[in-house]
Amino acid sequence: MIPEIGHFALILALCVAVMQGSLPIYGAAVGNSALMAVAKPAARAQFLLVLIAFCCLGYAFAEKDFSVLYVAATSNSQLPLHYRLAAIWGAHEGSLLLWTFILTLWMFAVTLFSAHLPETTRSRILGVMGLVSVGFLLFMLTVSNPFERLIPAAPEGRDLNPLLQDPGMVIHPPMLYMGYVGFSVAFAFAIAALLGGNLDAAWARWSRPWTTVAWCFLTIGIALGSGWAYYELGWGGWWFWDPVENASFMPWLAGTALVHSLAVTDKRGGFKVWTVLLAIMAFSLSLLGTFLVRSGVLTSVHAFATDPKRGLFILAFLAIVIGGSLALYAWRAPKVGLGGSFAMLSREGMLLANNVLLVAAMGSVLLGTLYPLFLDALDLGKISVGPPYFDSVFVPLMVPALFLMGIGPLAQWKKASVPDLAKRLKWAFGVSVVSALTLPIVLGSWTPLLSLGLLLAIWIMTTSAIGLRERLAHVNGNSLVERLASVPRSYWGMLVAHCGIAVFIVGVTMVKGFETEKDVRMNVGETASIGDYLFRFDGAQDVVGPNYTAVQGTFSVSRDGRDTTVLYPEKRRYPAQNQVMTEAAIDPGLLRDLYVSLGEPLDDGAWSVRLYHKPFIDWIWGGCFIMALGGALAISDRRYRLAWRRQEQAVPVPTRAARRKVA
Amino acid sequence: MKMKWVMLIILCVSGPAWAGEARPLADDPVAEARLKHLAVELRCLVCQNQTLADSNAPLAEDLRREVRDMIAKDMSDQEIIEFLVSRYGDFVLYRPPLKATTTLLWVGPFALLTIGAAALVITLRRRAHTVVDVVVTDEEHRKVEQLLAEGGKRS
Numbered sequence: 001m002i003p004e005i006g007h008f009a010l011i012l013a014l015c016v017a018v019m020q021g022s023l024p025i026y027g028a029a030v031g032n033s034a035l036m037a038v039a040k041p042a043a044r045a046q047f048l049l050v051l052i053a054f055c056c057l058g059y060a061f062a063e064k065d066f067s068v069l070y071v072a073a074t075s076n077s078q079l080p081l082h083y084r085l086a087a088i089w090g091a092h093e094g095s096l097l098l099w100t101f102i103l104t105l106w107m108f109a110v111t112l113f114s115a116h117l118p119e120t121t122r123s124r125i126l127g128v129m130g131l132v133s134v135g136f137l138l139f140m141l142t143v144s145n146p147f148e149r150l151i152p153a154a155p156e157g158r159d160l161n162p163l164l165q166d167p168g169m170v171i172h173p174p175m176l177y178m179g180y181v182g183f184s185v186a187f188a189f190a191i192a193a194l195l196g197g198n199l200d201a202a203w204a205r206w207s208r209p210w211t212t213v214a215w216c217f218l219t220i221g222i223a224l225g226s227g228w229a230y231y232e233l234g235w236g237g238w239w240f241w242d243p244v245e246n247a248s249f250m251p252w253l254a255g256t257a258l259v260h261s262l263a264v265t266d267k268r269g270g271f272k273v274w275t276v277l278l279a280i281m282a283f284s285l286s287l288l289g290t291f292l293v294r295s296g297v298l299t300s301v302h303a304f305a306t307d308p309k310r311g312l313f314i315l316a317f318l319a320i321v322i323g324g325s326l327a328l329y330a331w332r333a334p335k336v337g338l339g340g341s342f343a344m345l346s347r348e349g350m351l352l353a354n355n356v357l358l359v360a361a362m363g364s365v366l367l368g369t370l371y372p373l374f375l376d377a378l379d380l381g382k383i384s385v386g387p388p389y390f391d392s393v394f395v396p397l398m399v400p401a402l403f404l405m406g407i408g409p410l411a412q413w414k415k416a417s418v419p420d421l422a423k424r425l426k427w428a429f430g431v432s433v434v435s436a437l438t439l440p441i442v443l444g445s446w447t448p449l450l451s452l453g454l455l456l457a458i459w460i461m462t463t464s465a466i467g468l469r470e471r472l473a474h475v476n477g478n479s480l481v482e483r484l485a486s487v488p489r490s491y492w493g494m495l496v497a498h499c500g501i502a503v504f505i506v507g508v509t510m511v512k513g514f515e516t517e518k519d520v521r522m523n524v525g526e527t528a529s530i531g532d533y534l535f536r537f538d539g540a541q542d543v544v545g546p547n548y549t550a551v552q553g554t555f556s557v558s559r560d561g562r563d564t565t566v567l568y569p570e571k572r573r574y575p576a577q578n579q580v581m582t583e584a585a586i587d588p589g590l591l592r593d594l595y596v597s598l599g600e601p602l603d604d605g606a607w608s609v610r611l612y613h614k615p616f617i618d619w620i621w622g623g624c625f626i627m628a629l630g631g632a633l634a635i636s637d638r639r640y641r642l643a644w645r646r647q648e649q650a651v652p653v654p655t656r657a658a659r660r661k662v663a
Numbered sequence: 664m665k666m667k668w669v670m671l672i673i674l675c676v677s678g679p680a681w682a683g684e685a686r687p688l689a690d691d692p693v694a695e696a697r698l699k700h701l702a703v704e705l706r707c708l709v710c711q712n713q714t715l716a717d718s719n720a721p722l723a724e725d726l727r728r729e730v731r732d733m734i735a736k737d738m739s740d741q742e743i744i745e746f747l748v749s750r751y752g753d754f755v756l757y758r759p760p761l762k763a764t765t766t767l768l769w770v771g772p773f774a775l776l777t778i779g780a781a782a783l784v785i786t787l788r789r790r791a792h793t794v795v796d797v798v799v800t801d802e803e804h805r806k807v808e809q810l811l812a813e814g815g816k817r818s
Contacts, residue, residue, distance in 0.1 A: 118810075202810040235717040242712050344787055352787075356779040364772030371768045380764045384706045386714070386757025393772045519688040519695075528685040537685070582719075599688075608688050 003068050006056025007147040013049035013104075014137040016042050020130030024123035025195070036123035040111045043126045046133065047104040054101045057088055057146055067153030070094060070146045076159035076576045078547035086170040087160045089177075092294045093146035098173065099290060100136045102181045103129065110185060110210075117206060124192035125185075132184055135317045143309045159576035162548070168228030176221030176248055180286035182214020183255060187283035190276045191325055194332040199272045204265035207279070209635045211262055215255045216631035222248050223624035231586055236517070236595050236612045238620055241390040243298045246369040247289030253362035254282040257355045259631075264348055268413060271352065273333045278355070280329060284322045285362070291318065297373065343415040350408040357401035364393045402456045402505070405498060406463035410470070424470070428462035445513065453509025460502040464495050490637035497630025504623025510616035517613075519599070523606040531613030533594060534558050535567075540598075540607060548572045550583070553598050553607060557587065569596045593617045694734045701730060701740060704757050705747065714757065 020042035027035025057070075061084045066072040074090040075083075089098040107129050114122045140146065160169075189207035193199045225248065230238045239245060258278040265275045291314045292298055342348040368385045376382055410424060436455035440446040471491060477483035520528045522537040529535070538554040550572040557564040567585035574581065584597035592615045599608030689695035699716055707718035708726070715723055715730075733743045747755050759765045 200806070200810075201804070202806070233717075237717070240712070341791060342787075343791075344784070349787065352783060353780075356783050357776070360772060360776040360779050363775045367768060367771045371765075375764060382752060382754040383759045383765065384754055384757050385759055385768065386704075386706065386712075388704050388758035389768075392758075393769075397772060397776060520685040521688050522685040526683045526685040609685075 002056050002059050002063075003065065003147040003149070006053040006060075007145065009049045009052040009056065010137060010141055010145075010147070013046050013053065013100075014134065014141060016046045016049060017130045017133040017137055020046060021127055021134050023127075024130075025127035028120040028123045028127070028196070031120075033119060036119050039123040039126035039130075042130065043104070043107040043111050046130070047108040050097075050101045050104045053147075054088070054097060057094065057097060058085055060147075061085055061087055064157070065153075066155070066157050067150055068146075069148045069150040072150050072154040072157045074158070074160050076157040076547065078576065079157075079160060079165070080546050082170060083160060083165050086164075086173075089173045090160050090164055090169070092296075093140065093144045093148075095173070095177075095290075095294050096136060096140050096144060097146050099177055099181060100133060100140065102174070102177045103133050103136065103184060106181055106185050107133070110188075120196060121192055121198075121203075121206075124195050125188040128188040128191045129184060132188075132321070135321065139313055139317065143313055157576075159547075159574070162572070162574040162577065162579045162581045163232065165547075165574075166228060166232055168224060168232065172221060172224040172228055175217055175224055177290075179214050179216075179218025179221050179255075180248075180251060180290060182210065182217055183251060183258075183279075183283040183286050185210040185214065186258065186279045187325070190279035191328065194276060194328050197332060197335060199276065201266060201269050204262050204272075204275065205639075208259075208262045208266055209640050211255070211259055211279075212631045212635050215252075215259050216628040218248070218252050218255060219624055219628045219631070222252060223621045223628075226624075227621050230617075231584055235597070235610070236584070236614065238511075238617065241368070241387045243369045244293050246365050247292045250362050250365050250369075251282050251285040251289055253358050253365070254278060254285050257358040257362075258282050260351050261355055264351055268342070268348060270342065270348055274352070274355070276329060276333060278359075280322075280325045281359075284318075284325070285366075287318060287321060292369070342413070345411070345418065346415050347408055347411040347413045350404050350411055354401050354404050354408065357397055357404070361394055361397040361401070364397060365390070368393070399452070399456065402460065402501070405501065406459045409467050409494065409498070410463060424466060425463065428459065428466050431462050432459040440513070443514065447513060450509060450513040453505055453512075457502040457505040457509065460498055460505075464498055464502075468495060488637055488639075490634045490639070493630045493632070493634025493637070495630070496633055497627045500623045500626030500628075500630055502623070503619050503626055507616050507619030507621075507623055511614055511620070514615045515612065515617075518611045520609050520611065521602055521606055522609045523604070528609070528611060530611045531592065531594070531615075532559050533564060533613065535596065535611055537607070537609065539605070540601075543570070545572065547576065548574045548581075551598070551601070553585075553596070553609070555585070555596050555609075557594060565594070567594070567596050569598045571598045588618055590618065591615060691735075694731060697734055697740070698727060698730055701743060702727060705730075706755050706757055708751060708755060 020039060023035045024039035024042075027033065027038070057068075059065075060068045060071045061075055062081060064071070064075070064077050064084070070091070070093050071087075074094070075087045079087070088094045107126060110122075110125060110129070114125070117125070186207050189203065189210070193203045222245075225245070226238050229240070229245075230236065258275065258281075261271050261275040261278050264271045295310060295314055297311070368389055372383050372385055406428070407421065407425065411421060432455050435458050436451045439454050440450045468487075471487055472480075472483050475483050475486045477486050516530055518528060518530050522528060524537060524539045527534055527536045534557070536556045536558070538556055540551050540553040543550050543552045550570040552568050552570045555567045555569070557567060565587045567587060569585035570583035572581045572583055573579070582597050582599075584595055586596075587594040592613060595612035595614060597610045599610060601607055687695070702716035703714050705715040705726075707713045707715050707720055707723040709720050709722045710718050713720075713723075715726060730743060730747075733746065738746070744756070748760075753760060759768060761769050
């Protein structure tokens, strides 16, 4: 019964979404405020309905209702409750439900925080989001229904892939989807502006915080996924240029470009046409990413063809959304004004150059991800595009972007002068070059890439410091603390986010340059050393988990005779799918991670063991979180808070009541 | 990258084998280092998307043994890769070879950058001629503020 309620709620949600996607947009076009007023209640109703559906699916998982096909396919009675709930998004159908749910959540947020928008704009935004939602609901209801029954019910579920039975599964997909879907708001703003033909600076001001929030979620989501791969997959890598990762990285690159482009549109009125295009691009890539990951096309082009209905729907939906918005863009964009003029060498110019680099980098990731699929589909042979390709293409594109990142924030709007910039930047440049050349030697090994990485990181740090110093000189306040406090939060946000990039680069560079690993055969009592650390194998014993059995090794780690930690890596066997998983044990640290994973049991109680010493690896994720923190700081800026507050003042109670009467 | 292997070798070779020192898994650490160097660029043929170095699949183990044998036979990296490609096709390589069908793949990113940069320069040049200066003014900023303040009343 409960699954049917969920199913029914989805059908109702579709009806509401159709209303929401048509009436308000039409109303905005003809200036009918009664039709426009449908948008808000419809969005809220849709949120409620999809929430009900989501809870129903959750209930089916919690109650182990194996008469629901999806539940039987992705969970098992032995699976702990939190993983059963996370299994909602463990496969295709449920992921789509999560996607739709988050879309309606963003819609709901838009209805809450849009009182300061003109009614036409708001109804168009909600209308566009409603249309996107129509696509997803229709997809679920026609070809991938999570509530489909399995009659007779299965006696036992097939279980969630053991790889996914991890706290990472609970938090990573929702975060990632918050980011993906969050770009739908920026997209809806852009389409609404195109429809209305009013791409003014106010439009940029409004869509900026939404875009930044989505970008923060996406950043955190990607970082969580990378960290999860690091500790779960058991071979210590943190980024594999896997198509699934690329699918999340492409919207991030486009979103990063969008965040910067919006800044220019907001402050200087320029780049409007480009910003709109980026907003369309970021969301289209999010859609593409979702479908790439969830359609099975990545495993093989032929998996796509085994279920042609799904494949066709996806292609048609992508074509309508991307093609439709690009057509609208082509039709409307030329009418948009140009904005202020600026020289090639100016802050605008550099931001634009950075955008070009980011988009080129995004394009190369897209090319590398889709190329094998196209070749295969056209029967031109099977190839693999992997890390060696991406490293050699991506790095050269990002290096100039990172270098420009140091200069851009210091350059003047409209027109910057080279001698002036050179004068202000010479110290930063000198310090960066000298330390980048000497640091690796001090650390014990010099390679060009090591130096380059450190150069970029230090360059970004030092130029940020110079920027802050100059800024402090220009604000009022007697004490340093006072002056620090009067620097606007959006500026802090930018500084923090840029420093996050620097921290990230340090992590990547140091791990690539100095990590060491060792494959050894260890008997009980034997030792192996890596880094400055001595690992002693103290034996292995059997342990029993809720839905697995495992062999757990014990490793005592010491450094210079002092005990550091004890690590317990595991080799788990999950009987439901008869799969063996390697659970690495990690001792994380600010300056290094120690990583042990158990290989195979050898004769007479010995094990093959893989040991890693990974300097600075946590800086990689630390950097990502710092970036997201920067984004959070930026949206907490006074300008936005003032806007909210003013919104409350601007809508006194009697007006609200009156409006309700009108509606 | 190279440093990593050198250090690995040093770690493996040096270090007097005092009682209880674990033995390296491989009999010949130098050959093993070469194997790893090759294996990170090779694909495990039966896995979802894993390098030969990372995979634990039995077939990957077989393939690694094959590569080890070839190293023992003193074949060069080039010869080993050629042999593997002749047997399994380009699919085994994570760095796709440059040939007619992959030209776009290798040239694409840089072509994209060149086109982007050219478009940027041309657009800015053209703009410089057409745009009358001071289009975004304080006036517009005021308008934004006004819109933000009045939005509530207008809706």
